[in-house]
Every structure is written in structure tokens, then in C-alpha cells.
Amino acid sequence: MTDLPRIWALTSYLGCAGLNAWPDATETGDGLFYRNRAHRIADILDGTSNTLAFSERSNLDPVFDSYPAFDDRIIGWGWWVYGGVGDVLFGTQAPVNFRIPANIDTLPAATQQQYYIWRINAIGSEHTGGVNACRADGSVSFLSDSVSLTTLQALGTRNGGEVVQGDN
Secondary structure (H helix, E strand, O other): OOOOOOOOOOOOEEEEEEOOOOOHHHOOOOOOOOOOOOOOHHHOOOOHHHOEEEEEOOOOOHHHHHOOOOOOOOOOOOHHHOOOHHHHEEEOOOOOOOOOOOOHHHOOHHHHHHHHHHHHHOOOOOOOOEEEEEEOOOOEEEEEOOOOHHHHHHHHOOOOOOOOOOOO
16 A cells, blocks of 8 residues: 555634643543544533534634744644644633734743643634534534633533533
């Protein structure tokens, strides 16, 4: 069998892996989608209307895309570098529509690292004020940029026991 070239493509819709989808070693697996695992509706103990299944992700982030690779920081050569999980799954640890701030180079190294991880995990869109997200019951709703992280993270898990109400 001959080696086939690796062909990568970006997608604008991702499955919810829970709190953290990337980097692989820290994937939490508390959402609906992650490697080598299937879930039944009965496994969604938080309720299908309280659990995210899919969401949009905008790949547009000029600061992220222009960030040079160096040292042991995460490289910003473009989304394709991360491959696999970072291209098809999202996590809920970052705010909706999170983008790398223009002053990233002035922030502490640990903050820079966290922001790049957040960006790869983040859901977002080019819509003003939020993102469309599909829940496990099949309904689609608009999640505002101002949705609290507590609520977003609760929506990301399938059986975390969180109560989701109010600002979603």
C-alpha cells in the first residue's frame, strides 16, 4: 500500500468534547464526542436540552494565525498544524468567540499558553454577539458572547450534574 498524502481541511462545525478537547493529553471526555467512544441518549444524564452536541467555530483570528513558532509555546502556524481533535472537536473552557488579544506578547508565558489552548478549543462565529449551537435534543440556539463560563461549561458536559438556567 502506498503512503497517501495527508490532506487537511478546516470545518466550521465541531462536536462537543466537554470542557477540554485539545491538547490530546488533557482531553476531558466529559462531552458527547471524543475518540473511540459512543454514547446513547440514556447516557446524557444532564438532559439532552442541557447538553451541547455541535457548534460553529470561526477559524478567523489574525493574531493567532500570525503568531511565530518558538521556544516551547504552542505554535500558531494555522489550524491545520494541530490536526485531528483540534480540527473536529471543541471544548467549553473558553468564552464564546474568544480571540487571541493583540497584546499577547506582553502577557506572562503561562497566560499566552492558556490563551492558545483556549483559542483552539473555543466556539465562535462571525455573527454579531454570539454563536449558533446545537443541543443533544436537536434544537439550535444562539449562545451569546456574554453567556457565563459556568453556564457554557455546564452545557458542555453530558453528565456533570450541573443545573443550567438563565443566561444560555
